[in-house]
Amino acid sequence: MLRASLPIRFVAGLLAAFLASELTSARAETPRVLPAGKTPADKRLEPLKNFDSYFPFEPYSSREAWEKRAEQLRRQLKMSLGLWPMPTAMPANAVVHGKVERDGYTVERVSLESYPGHFVTGSLFRPVGKTGKLPGVLCPHGHWANGRFYAENPQRVREQIVQGAERFEIGGRYPLQARCVQLARMGCVVFHYDMIGYADSKQISYEVAHRINKPRPQMEGPDSWGYFTPQAELRFQSIMGLQSYNSVRALDWFSALPDVDPARIGVTGASGGGTQTFILAAIDPRPTVAFPAVMVSTAMQGGCTCENCDYLRIGTGNIELAALFAPKPLGMTAADDWTKEIATKGLPQLKQHFELLGAKDNVMAKPLLQYPHNYNYVSRAVMYSWMNKHFKLGLPEPIVEEDYKPLSIEELTVWDKDHPAPPSGEDEEKRLLKWVTEDADKQIAALLPKDAASLAKYREVIGGAVDAQIGRTLPPAGSVTGEKLSEDSRDSYILYKHLLRNTKDGSELPTIFLFPKNWNKQVAVWIDDAGTAGLFTPEGTPKPAIERLLKAGVAVTGVDLIYQGEFLADGKPLTATREVPNNRAYAGFTHGYNYSVFAQRVHDILSVLSFVVHHEDKPEKVHLIGLGGAGPLVAFARAQAGDAVAKTALDTAGFRFAKLTRYTDPNFIPGGAKYGDLPGAIALCAPYELWLAGETQMPAVVSATYQSAGAAGKLQPHEGPAEGRAAAVVDWMLK
16 A cells, blocks of 8 residues: 555655646746737837928917917927027127128128127128118028028029019029118118028038038047037037027127117028028017018928927927917918928918917918929018018018129128138037036026025926926826736735826836735835836746735836837847937937937826826825836936825936937937936925935935925935845835
8 A cells, every 4th residue: 555655646746746837837927918929009119200290280279278388388499409598698799890881771791609709690781871770680591502602503593583583683693682682771670690500600510510420429528529419419409509599699689789679670581591580489589570481381390400409399390389479470481392281281270370369460371382492582572571561661562672782702701801710620619518518507506496486496497397308297187098908816916917008199008006905005106127027026926025015005016118028029128219210310300309218218107107196996195116227217207297106216326317328328318417417307306205325425406405395304315235225115115
């Protein structure tokens, strides 16, 4: 019997071992939400938006809704252009010289400093025989070769005259001068100023400003850099921003001239000059009449590096940017180019928008589709009539452009032996950005809160920037839905697998909920670099810190943020983010139209928080944890989450945006280094409870905001080693 029983016992033991092994194997894998090999059906995985995409504008239903949107959009614009906050205005030190007398007008050469040592150059046209305060018109020129010095091919001019596009050979040969001459003869003071890299503006070359197509390693130092580099993008420093600030500074000087009426300021330009026209009109309240020619459309938004920068058109387009000028008079022309559909796509919506604001007759677009891209005589005539009407000049219509004697390059150029050209080249580019960086750093440092009033200012500037960088706050109830795919009851908790969907951005997030059977109405949203896998050991059981929370009755939520976990078909971590295809390597072509992966991951955290906070089970407290690489994401999400989060724990791991060397880094976000870097965003967590690790010492701005908010006791620094931080967080949470 004994011998007979031995084999039976042996077999039984083997069977038990086998069953145990199978059970362990079944649970040894980290839980997945979707079947193996399947990735989320997330809309954000579709091709990126670019300047050739479609950009419709839907008018708002109420003035109040539009005013709220307009405030947000102007802040986004100013931030994207590097003008939030506005740079410190220095003396213009304008030099006006070389007056030339002509029939009914004079022309002078002008140079003025926008930034110290960086010059705006141009031609000042004045009418003869006019007194008092006169209307003023700023004329940015666009991408015509040589800018103010532009001269059309004589044969091409003759063809244009035959086609009816031009009236005179001189006007057709020098069309940029032509509009300035005619406006001056109409009684306006006109400043025709150079775009960067054109005519006399050569401190930064045309090739750099408009045609750069590859990185410049010599311009990418950590302490000294030029445009189109990661350090510049981390501070919203762009040629588009520089050109826009030049426009603002030109307006500063121009509107203060003794013969210019600051209440009657017009702006007009075509193509790239049209871009500068509606951008200046959008960000500065002083222009009263605008006429961007052949630029505003729902189609191509501007294909040059000087017309693009990070965040400029995320969630918006040129039609809506032009709408920011309402209810002031906005005139436009269209041609046989990307603007050709303005009559049916864009103008009807703008008319509805202007009518909402009580000014339905203050918007107009004249399609001149018989001509290619231009600012020809026919288009200029439409503009003259618009200025005549809205400046109330009282001139008889039609206004006919007359012939004139053009100025030569020698008569136009600002720089001569008595007025030598300033330094140019790469060293000058670096010097300029060094000044811009130091000025911004001083302004941000001056915002360090000392009391409730200065804390409010800090939140206005830094909080306003973070709000624009992320582009959303906690989604409202009902906007994030959950589809439960399965549930698995375990010893002390239930494991739920969900797909969360946000109707705003089309996201679909694999999410795991660990629900303790003794739930205490608290939820911890645990964000990890590994996504949902970060909740589990390699054996598929909850990690010790997670297990402790569950035993204490705290539910735990994990999520695969975009390009984490189940988003990765090959399972390899994301090392470089997608770019818009373009033969010019420039962050603005991608991040001018699409949120960075960093921002999208913050969106995902906010989506999960919204689903949890608004869940029908009504949790009483929701906490947010981000350790290791997830800490920076959690800092930005906490800043945007308001009262939705009770306790926040984050580990920075010493991360700083300024240390990044690629704009394709998954942790890159435009402007990340400008507003106090990561500590600047962490400071916005005040006055809520915060556990902070990963810093060698508490950042001064974080201490200052908590002190100023009267919440110093809610800030908990942690100095322990990295491997013990998860346990330390749980200790703090369960107090």
